[in-house]
Amino acid sequence: MVYFSDWDSFEKAASELFASAADKARYTIKYRNCDAALVLKVTDDATCVQLRTGRLGDIKKIARLHRQLCQSTSLRAEKIKSRQPEFPSVQTPEKASATEKVSSKAGGAVGKQPKKTRGKKRR
Numbered sequence: 001m002v003y004f005s006d007w008d009s010f011e012k013a014a015s016e017l018f019a020s021a022a023d024k025a026r027y028t029i030k031y032r033n034c035d036a037a038l039v040l041k042v043t044d045d046a047t048c049v050q051l052r053t054g055r056l057g058d059i060k061k062i063a064r065l066h067r068q069l070c071q072s073t074s075l076r077a078e079k080i081k082s083r084q085p086e087f088p089s090v091q092t093p094e095k096a097s098a099t100e101k102v103s104s105k106a107g108g109a110v111g112k113q114p115k116k117t118r119g120k121k122r123r
Contacts, residue, residue, distance in 0.1 A: 001048045007061055010051040014042040017049060018069055022076050027069060029062065038062070 004010035018025045021044035030039045037054040040062065 001050055004049065004051045007051070007053070007058060010040070010049060011061070011065055013049045014040075014065065015068065017042050017044060017047055018072060020044075021046075022072070029066075040065075 002013075004013065014027065018027070025042065025044040027040065027042040030041075031037075032039060032052075035052075035054070037052050038058070040051045040053075042049050
């Protein structure tokens, strides 16, 4: 785990890490009440970069980084959707026709079942 002391180097490292391992990378934002600090973490399970900040001015920078990472994620999702499937699609069998009779337990007669009552019977 690498803790960065300034925002610019953290933002650059986080963006590069997220771009290099796009399918595995994730990020978290935690607020530590005991330290009154925000902890940002970007990881891909092999590399982890972190920043701990207590400055209120960093909130806008965090929002900008969040937008940037979300945009790269949505662009990646669009690319995945546009690709052709590697395997042919499976065709489902046709549904049974509506004219087939459905047999019931009561010898084929379909009707209302008696209403079940709860508790004591009223007289």
